[in-house]
Amino acid sequence: MSHQSELISTDIDAYLAQHERKELLRLLTCGSVDDGKSTLIGRLLHDSKMIYEDQLESIKADSVKSGTTGEDVDLALLVDGLQAEREQGITIDVAYRYFSTSRRKFIIADTPGHEQYTRNMVTGASTCDLAIILIDARHGVVTQTRRHSFIASLLGIKHILVAVNKMDLVDYREEDFEKIKGVYRSFSANLSIKDVQYLPISALRGDNVVDASGNMPWFRGSTLMHYLENVHIAADRNLTELRFPIQYVNRPTHDFRGYCGTIASGIVRPGDEITILPSRTPNTVKSIATSEGELDEAFAGMAVTLRLALEVDASRGDMIVGTDNLPKSDQKFEAMMVWMAEEPMVPGKQYIVKHTTKKTFGSVSTLLYRVDVNSLERQAAPTLSLNEIGRCKMTLTQPIMFDDYQRNRATGAFILIDRVTNGTVGAGMIVEATPGDSRADHWDTEPQSDKLASSASFVTPKERAARFGQQGVTVLLTGLTGAGKTTTAYALERRLFELGRACTVLDGQNMRKGISKDLGFSADERSENLRRSAEVAKLINDAGLIAICAFVAPNKLARRRAREVIGSDRFIVVHLSAPIEVCRERDQEGLYALADSGQVANFPGVSYQYEAPEKAQLVLPTHEISVTEAVDRIVALLDKRDIIT
Amino acid sequence: MTGYNLTHLKQLEAESIFILREVAAEFERPVMMYSIGKDSAVMLQLAIKAFYPAKPPFPLLHVDTTWKFRDMIRFRDEYIRDELGLDLIVHTNEQGVKDGVTPFTHGSKNYTNIMKTDGLKQALAKGRFDAAFGGARRDEEKSRAKERVYSFRDRNHTWEPKNQRPELWNLYNGSINEGESIRVFPLSNWTELDVWQYIHLEKIPIVPLYYAAMRPIVKRNGTLIMVDDERMQLEDGEQPEMKMVRFRTLGCYPLSGAEESTATTLPEIIQEMLLTRHSERQGRLIDYDQSGSMEAKKREGYF
Structure with missing residues (x-):
C-alpha cells in the first residue's frame, strides 16, 4: 500500500527508520470540470502503489459499468467518493487523499472546479502549502484557471505547479505548452505567488507524472512526483515572531499551572522574556512541559505546554508573544473576506468571530469593494453573496491580536459564524495596511494624522x-x-x-x-x-x-x-x-x-x-x-x- | 533536514493534540469513543499527551455489544481501567440483549444497527455528551475522505453530507444548539501506516489479537471467523481448526475476518500490511452489505 520498496521485505526495521523521518506536504489540486483532476490523483495513487487489489478490482468493475474510458481502468473512479457524485461524475466537496513515498507523506485536498464551489476550494486551500493548477492543453488558460490561481494566492499558497494536462491530445507539442505558459505567466504576475513551475503531463497516459515521458523529449524539467518530493517548503514557515495563542489552561494540582497551545510562529526557549496579550503583562518562560520531559526549545507547529516564572491569570484566547516583537492589537482592521453561506453578508450584523483560540463578536462595518474572481476587477457592491470575495472593514466588540495573513496564516485568519444558524458563513484574511505599503493602492487609506486642518487660501x-x-x-x-x-x-x-x-x-x-x-x-x-x-x-x-x-x-x-x-x-x-x-x-x-x-x-x-x-x-x-x-x-x-x- | 522541521508523525501528533485540546476547551461534556482497537489506542495516547500531567478531562465510552472478543474486554478492563486508571463508561443496549439480537439471528446489518448504532445513541443521550471523539480516519473508506474533523450531528445523531460546515485552517466551528452534538475525528489525517508506525515508535500497548497466534477458526463464506466462545453457532460440517491468524481490525468476533499470518511483532505486522494486497476494511463484513454501504450507515449515526 505504500510505494514499492525493497526494504519492506528485506529489512523492515531499516524501512521503518527511514519512514520515521518523512516530511508532510499538503497540496491542493484544482482544475475545471473535465481537466482530468481525479484522473491525476488516481494516477498518483496508482503509480505510487497506493491502491489495493480489492480497490482496483472494484473500480475495474465500475469502469465497465460507467464506461468513460473504454478498455482502460478509469483511475478517476478511485477518488470520486459519495454515491450521488459517482453517478453525476462530478466531485462536489473537498475530499482528502493520502499517499506517501520514502521522502514525504502527502495530503491532497481534492477540490472541485465547478463554478458554485469557490467556498470548497477556499476550504481546501486554507491548509495547503502548494497548489497544482490543471490546465487542459486543448483549451489553455480559461476563466476558472484565473479564479483558482487568484484564490490560491489569496489563501497564501506559496508554490504553484501549473500542470498542462492532456498533452497526448495535442500530440505532445512543445509550442502548445509554451503558449499556455506565456499566457499564464503574464496573468499571474500580479498575484503574490513566490514560486510558479510549469509541467506538461498526461495524467491518463502517465506522462511526466511519476515516470518521465518519452513522448516529450523537449521537456527538461522533473516529473510531477519528483517535484512534489523535493519542493522546498520548510522556509515558508515563520520562525521569527513568537505567537502562542493560549488554548487551554492546565491546572491538575495547586503547584502546576501550564498554558497549553500550538505555537503559531516563532521559537520559544526557557528563560525567554515574553509578554502576555492583551494585558501586556511581562513574564518569563520557566519551562516547556511535555509528557516526554521538558524541552530545550519548541518551534512553530509544535503542541506544547508552557509554564511561566510568575504566576499570572492568563486564559484561553490570550496570546503569549516575544517581548521584542508584538502583533497588532486592535478591534478594527481590514480583511479580505470569502463568503461561504447561502444567505448574503449583512454589513452591520453581529457575527461570532473566531480568531486563533479567541471568540468574540463583530461585524463588517464597510464592504470596500468586491473582487470579480474572473477578471480580478474591483467592483462597488452592497454585499457579498455565496462564493463572492471582497475587502471589508471589520469592527469587533473586543480587540484581537493579529498579524497580516500573508505573513502569518495562524494569526491572520478568522471565521465568521452566524449566531442563529451556527454555520460558518465567512472566511477572513487580515490585511495589515502599513504606511508606504506599495503593494496596495491607497484610495481608501485614511491620512496617518488626524490633526490635519484645512487652511483656507486667501486666493479664491x-x-x-x-x-x-x-x-x-x-x-x-x-x-x-x-x-x-x-x-x-x-x-x-x-x-x-x-x-x-x-x-x-x-x-x-x-x-x-x-x-x-x-x-x-x-x-x-x-x-x-x-x-x-x-x-x-x-x-x-x-x-x-x-x-x-x-x-x-x-x-x-x-x-x-x-x-x-x-x-x-x-x-x-x-x-x-x-x-x-x-x-x-x-x-x-x-x-x-x-x-x-x-x-x-x-x-x-x-x-x-x-x-x-x-x-x-x-x-x-x-x-x-x-x-x-x-x-x-x-x-x-x-x-x-x-x-x- | 534543518533543525526546525517536524517529521510527518510529529506534525500529525501536534494537529491531533490541538483538536483534543480545542474540544476540551470549548465543549461542556466531551466523551471519547473508545473501541479498544489500534486507532483508539493511538487516540488515547494523544489525549494523555495533550493534557499531561493531568488525566484527560473527559471519560472514555465503550459501546459493548456483548460480542466483542474476550481479549478485547480483558484489555479494556485490566489495562485501561485498572492500570491507567481512566474514567471508563461501558454501555450495552439492554433492550437489544433482551430481544435476543445477535449477529447470527438478525443479520449483520440489523444487528449492527441495533447493538452498535442504537447503543451508541443511547449512551450519548444518557451522558448528555455534546462532543464525541472517534478514531475514524479519512483513508479508511471513500465516503470518509470527505468527512470533516468536526462533524455536525442533529438531534437524531444523523450526518448530512450535503450540509457540512466548511472547515478552514484550524478554526473549528463548535457552535451547536441544545441537543445537537459534534463528532470529532482527531485522527482524520492519519493513514493506517501512520497509526502502526506511531504505535511502534511510542510503544503503545495494543490488544494481542493484532499479533498472529494459534486460534480456533472456521471458514464461512470465504472469511475466517474465530470461535471465541461457546455462543458461536456452528453450521453443519463446520469444525473449528487451529490456525495461525491475526486480525487487522477488531470488532464483534462473529463479524471480524481473520487473516492467516505469522506476524508476531510490530515490525512484522507493518511489513505484512505493506506487502498485502487487500485494504484494511475488507475484513469487516458490515461494509459489504450493500453498495455505498458505509455512507448509508454514517447517515444513520454509525461512526
Whole structure:
C-alpha cells in the first residue's frame, strides 16, 4: 500500500527508520470540470502503489459499468467518493487523499472546479502549502484557471505547479505548452505567488507524472512526483515572531499551572522574556512541559505546554508573544473576506468571530469593494453573496491580536459564524495596511494624522480663473497603448499654450520617474499610480492650471475614484477609441509582443481588461482622424464649456 | 533536514493534540469513543499527551455489544481501567440483549444497527455528551475522505453530507444548539501506516489479537471467523481448526475476518500490511452489505 520498496521485505526495521523521518506536504489540486483532476490523483495513487487489489478490482468493475474510458481502468473512479457524485461524475466537496513515498507523506485536498464551489476550494486551500493548477492543453488558460490561481494566492499558497494536462491530445507539442505558459505567466504576475513551475503531463497516459515521458523529449524539467518530493517548503514557515495563542489552561494540582497551545510562529526557549496579550503583562518562560520531559526549545507547529516564572491569570484566547516583537492589537482592521453561506453578508450584523483560540463578536462595518474572481476587477457592491470575495472593514466588540495573513496564516485568519444558524458563513484574511505599503493602492487609506486642518487660501478660485482666463480642470485622455494619448496630450498642451493658456501634461513617464518610482505594474500598483496622478492633477487644478492627463486608466472604478478626488465639475474624460488592431500596428516599442509572451504583465487589452468609458465627454476615433483634428475637437469642447474663454 | 522541521508523525501528533485540546476547551461534556482497537489506542495516547500531567478531562465510552472478543474486554478492563486508571463508561443496549439480537439471528446489518448504532445513541443521550471523539480516519473508506474533523450531528445523531460546515485552517466551528452534538475525528489525517508506525515508535500497548497466534477458526463464506466462545453457532460440517491468524481490525468476533499470518511483532505486522494486497476494511463484513454501504450507515449515526 505504500510505494514499492525493497526494504519492506528485506529489512523492515531499516524501512521503518527511514519512514520515521518523512516530511508532510499538503497540496491542493484544482482544475475545471473535465481537466482530468481525479484522473491525476488516481494516477498518483496508482503509480505510487497506493491502491489495493480489492480497490482496483472494484473500480475495474465500475469502469465497465460507467464506461468513460473504454478498455482502460478509469483511475478517476478511485477518488470520486459519495454515491450521488459517482453517478453525476462530478466531485462536489473537498475530499482528502493520502499517499506517501520514502521522502514525504502527502495530503491532497481534492477540490472541485465547478463554478458554485469557490467556498470548497477556499476550504481546501486554507491548509495547503502548494497548489497544482490543471490546465487542459486543448483549451489553455480559461476563466476558472484565473479564479483558482487568484484564490490560491489569496489563501497564501506559496508554490504553484501549473500542470498542462492532456498533452497526448495535442500530440505532445512543445509550442502548445509554451503558449499556455506565456499566457499564464503574464496573468499571474500580479498575484503574490513566490514560486510558479510549469509541467506538461498526461495524467491518463502517465506522462511526466511519476515516470518521465518519452513522448516529450523537449521537456527538461522533473516529473510531477519528483517535484512534489523535493519542493522546498520548510522556509515558508515563520520562525521569527513568537505567537502562542493560549488554548487551554492546565491546572491538575495547586503547584502546576501550564498554558497549553500550538505555537503559531516563532521559537520559544526557557528563560525567554515574553509578554502576555492583551494585558501586556511581562513574564518569563520557566519551562516547556511535555509528557516526554521538558524541552530545550519548541518551534512553530509544535503542541506544547508552557509554564511561566510568575504566576499570572492568563486564559484561553490570550496570546503569549516575544517581548521584542508584538502583533497588532486592535478591534478594527481590514480583511479580505470569502463568503461561504447561502444567505448574503449583512454589513452591520453581529457575527461570532473566531480568531486563533479567541471568540468574540463583530461585524463588517464597510464592504470596500468586491473582487470579480474572473477578471480580478474591483467592483462597488452592497454585499457579498455565496462564493463572492471582497475587502471589508471589520469592527469587533473586543480587540484581537493579529498579524497580516500573508505573513502569518495562524494569526491572520478568522471565521465568521452566524449566531442563529451556527454555520460558518465567512472566511477572513487580515490585511495589515502599513504606511508606504506599495503593494496596495491607497484610495481608501485614511491620512496617518488626524490633526490635519484645512487652511483656507486667501486666493479664491474665481480670482484665479480671472487671472488665467480659464477654469482649472483635468482632461483625462484614456485609451489603449498606441491610441495616441501622449502625442495628443503634448499637441494639446502646445495649442493651449499658444492660445495663452496655462497647462501641463501628466503621463505615465513623468509620474513613474518621480512620484511613483516605487510602483510596479500589478493591478494594485497601476491603480495607485492613477490615484497619485489624480492627487497631483487636483493640486494643479487648485492652482488654476489645466492638467492634461494621458493615462491608459483601464479600470472604470479607478476612473470614478479619480473623478471623486479631482471633483466632478472639473474632470473631463476624453476617450481615444482606436481599436486594438490599429494600436498593435502602431506599436513601435513592441510592447504588445512583450505582453503576448507574458514578459509584461497586466497589459490592458491583452492580459488585463480595458473597460471603455461609457459616458466620456468626447470620443475621438484616433484611428480615423489626425492629431490636429483631435486637438481641434478637444479645444472646441473646452471652449463650449466655458473652460477657456 | 534543518533543525526546525517536524517529521510527518510529529506534525500529525501536534494537529491531533490541538483538536483534543480545542474540544476540551470549548465543549461542556466531551466523551471519547473508545473501541479498544489500534486507532483508539493511538487516540488515547494523544489525549494523555495533550493534557499531561493531568488525566484527560473527559471519560472514555465503550459501546459493548456483548460480542466483542474476550481479549478485547480483558484489555479494556485490566489495562485501561485498572492500570491507567481512566474514567471508563461501558454501555450495552439492554433492550437489544433482551430481544435476543445477535449477529447470527438478525443479520449483520440489523444487528449492527441495533447493538452498535442504537447503543451508541443511547449512551450519548444518557451522558448528555455534546462532543464525541472517534478514531475514524479519512483513508479508511471513500465516503470518509470527505468527512470533516468536526462533524455536525442533529438531534437524531444523523450526518448530512450535503450540509457540512466548511472547515478552514484550524478554526473549528463548535457552535451547536441544545441537543445537537459534534463528532470529532482527531485522527482524520492519519493513514493506517501512520497509526502502526506511531504505535511502534511510542510503544503503545495494543490488544494481542493484532499479533498472529494459534486460534480456533472456521471458514464461512470465504472469511475466517474465530470461535471465541461457546455462543458461536456452528453450521453443519463446520469444525473449528487451529490456525495461525491475526486480525487487522477488531470488532464483534462473529463479524471480524481473520487473516492467516505469522506476524508476531510490530515490525512484522507493518511489513505484512505493506506487502498485502487487500485494504484494511475488507475484513469487516458490515461494509459489504450493500453498495455505498458505509455512507448509508454514517447517515444513520454509525461512526
